[in-house]
Amino acid sequence: MGTAETAAGRGAPEHRHPREVPLQGALAALADPVRLILVRELAASRDWERSCGSFDVPVRKAALSHHFAVLREAGLIEQRDSGARRVNRLRRAEFDARFPGLLDLVLSEKPDRSIAE
Amino acid sequence: MGTAETAAGRGAPEHRHPREVPLQGALAALADPVRLILVRELAASRDWERSCGSFDVPVRKAALSHHFAVLREAGLIEQRDSGARRVNRLRRAEFDARFPGLLDLVLSEKPDRSIAE
């Protein structure tokens, strides 16, 4: 059919606005090396540019899918289905309004070399 | 003997300056309900005023001791032995210099009612 807006493996992703995210949840979401990579790479990309599989992380897709779910629940990202792939955007403004400075802190920190080891 | 400056159960506590604390460690330290209470109560008290046992937290002393160790390793608090008790202070300025805005975020957030349940 015409333009595709459907899903990949299942229904549309459930989102949570940063406004409804508890501080503890936001901190926990960011206290993980893999998710930090995702957030930083996302911040360096344009909205809706990156699909889930396009990130350079040392985990397989099952774990990756889980991490994206956590970021979604923490109000950090928004996802949209585009054909077979699911594209992402960082909720910069909304998240920063809810937790002023937190995202800046994460993004200004130079990534620690070597994730595992 | 004269003035006591010794320990409670063991040697002097090991500290870590916020400068040497990784962002991930700071976030993880703050992503816990008990430790959030400790930090907030500490912020509302004067330096060296509060002993470890003087906090209103729903855990026993073994767990409490562990939480203080985590806060110490995260550069969030400083401890000093004063006779039988160990007194604390929040490293406001140093921590804020290392992670600008993070502590403010934690302290401006209204404590979520009901820690467990």
Place this chain on the structure above:
DNA sequence: TAAACTGTTCGATCAACTACGAACAGAACC
């Protein structure tokens, strides 16, 4: 000296998190 108090450490338990492979489902491509 003995008892009470404060806090640490040990060992065990239990819950939560992270990870993987396999199976699945829709989209795109041949």
Place this chain on the structure above:
DNA sequence: GGTTCTGTTCGTAGTTGATCGAACAGTTTA
């Protein structure tokens, strides 16, 4: 049609973290 690509879900395994009670070691008080 079938194959490949993308991502989710499931079941499971390993790791980490929080918690407790008990034992311990100083300090203080009686």
